């Protein structure tokens with residue numbers, strides 16, 4: 001057959017038919033370049049009969065231009081792309097594009113130039129040159145990387161190149177990665193760990209679909225345990241994908257991986273340089289990348305020979321992508337394992353209710369690690385009732401928490417204060433006229449960041465300097481910060497304990513792998529007394545001398561009141577509590593709350609996870625929420641308020657009336673203005689009997705919207721704004 005149907009990688013275009021030139025073979029999955037009018041488009045040859053299209057006479061078909069020199073996307077990946085697009089109501093093209101994430105991987109040069117010291121000396125040595133040369137000893141990299149290492153401009157380095165002090169080297173971008181050795185350092189597992197690892201190793205050997213929920217308390221050694229099936233896959237010559245929720249966590253993971261396997265895994269995340277991206281993509285698609293550690297986008301890559309998927313911290317909401325294709329990597333990981341026929345491990349100390357439900361139904365096999373490794377005990381949890389123990393005016397730490405902090409400082413132990421709010425204060429207003437600082441393009445308050453002296457919108461990234469005077473009434477020195485963020489807690493701590501070494505750990509301060517690594521080294525090296533952090537510090541970290549965790553405001557996450565508020569609050573606080581007492585010394589957790597009797601808070605205080613899940617399950621059952629029923633959100637947006645509103649009304653007018661589907665809205669979305677677009681929202685609640693996706697497609701597909709209107713569908717939404 002020399003006629004092919006392409007999945008064209010442009011969501012505005014449907015599938016298109018082309019002719020294969022004489023002698024060219026292009027099995028399904030082949031990546032090609034084809035002509036489209038005067039332009040060229042990239043596409044993937046798709047399986048016959050699986051994409052709709054018109055039968056155009058063969059003579060009228062244009063030939064494809066080029067077959068790209070990469071392996072065809074394997075069939076299980078093609079099925080995964082179809083499933084994802086269908087389930088999440090997303091364009092196939094946008095979904096397929098995630099598999100080809102790297103333009104550079106498919107073409108571009110195979111070599112690049114890096115630089116290193118040649119051993120020669122400059123004619124004229126300056127202090128700056130000397131310092132640069134010393135800093136570059138043993139280093140090799142691009143001009144920009146070396147300039148970063150040496151702390152000088154690229155111009156300075158170029159001067160050294162001209163004098164022969166620095167020499168260029170040609171590097172093969174696609175050079176192989178150092179191999180991981182499954183036997184490099186095998187730790188002695190505890191009995192419980194060994195039993196779980198044994199089951200998982202067997203599943204890797206069986207090479208069949210098998211979903212596992214690895215449910216282990218914080219500090220139980222889930223990582224060490226799942227490293228055994230990883231080793232088994234490496235021994236069998238198969239690839240492993242480990243998904244992590246946050247790049248900030250990878251540093252920690254990389255060190256542990258290297259200690260176990262003697263080499264670094266292959267990294268995949270959005271801030272890779274294009275050459276690293278190409279190298280990784282190629283190694284993944286030719287099977288030579290043994291273990292890939294990545295953010296959720298690593299899930300759609302064309303692994304040649306996958307043998308195991310691990311989703312670590314599987315409860316994390318950052319596995320849900322909230323723009324573009326709105327998929328949940330945890331769920332798609334299970335589907336990928338199904339299409340590929342291999343085991344998948346969801347690891348967590350606080351599994352999502354949906355995952356526990358699947359285990360209860362017998363779909364997932366639940367494996368338990370009920371105790372901390374090495375005999376460490378779980379921390380002792382105590383509530384501080386803020387209605388009784390009131391912090392001072394414009395203060396947020398209550399007496400008992402301050403006493404506990406002082407006690408740890410005296411003993412030379414570490415403390416961690418958790419508040420899930422970046423910046424200094426979530427709202428700034430004028431004491432004189434009441435003016436509140438708002439984002440010009442979002443319906444959101446600007447958050448004051450004192451460290452950078454900025455007011456910032458956390459939704460669109462808008463930033464402005466903190467003004468001297470109120471822009472509304474012109475009065476100076478009249479701005480008041482309302483409420484605390486982590487920076488304000490840090491200021492309070494600095495006042496209380498001027499001698500303490502305090503670090504604020506948020507996505508603002510740990511925004512690169514290097515900074516994250518530096519933070520970990522400092523914390524491990526006992527160079528920090530008190531860590532003050534957002535949700536970033538709730539995950540994965542293992543600091544043996546950390547014995548006190550203080551939750552500044554446990555009620556914060558419950559205020560939004562969305563569907564998952566309870567579960568999210570429980571997971572966050574249980575995870576941050578799990579950072580305490582992981583070493584030899586026991587840990588203590590103090591939780592500040594105004595609602596000590598709220599079920600979530602009481603369950604945390606009593607360490608009664610089962611009670612929390614049982615109550616949450618009943619609540620979800622009553623509300624028809626997942627896993628018992630399903631939710632979807634539809635967001636219509638436009639830069640023009642009227643256009644958005646009218647589009648929402650038109651869609652509302654033709655809403656389907658079905659017995660098993662309830663449609664709420666349209667109403668202005670909680671964030672009614674976002675990045676300059678006005679937003680209206682429908683919420684759809686469906687029973688399991690309904691075909692939610694088909695109903696949404698028919699409904700939305702039946703309306704013609706103005707060109708300025710964007711329609712976003714979010715299946716199983718996590719964000720309710």
Ligand code: ADP
Nearest residue numbers: 187188189190218219220221222223224373542
């Ligand atoms: P979890 O991810 O379950 O919270 P970790 O995997 O971080 O727990 O393990 C907690 C600590 O115990 C880590 O420092 C880890 O290296 C150590 N550990 C766990 N299991 C073992 C083992 N079998 N041998 C040696 N150290 C272990």
Ligand code: ZN
Nearest residue numbers: 439442457460
């Ligand atoms: Zn904004």
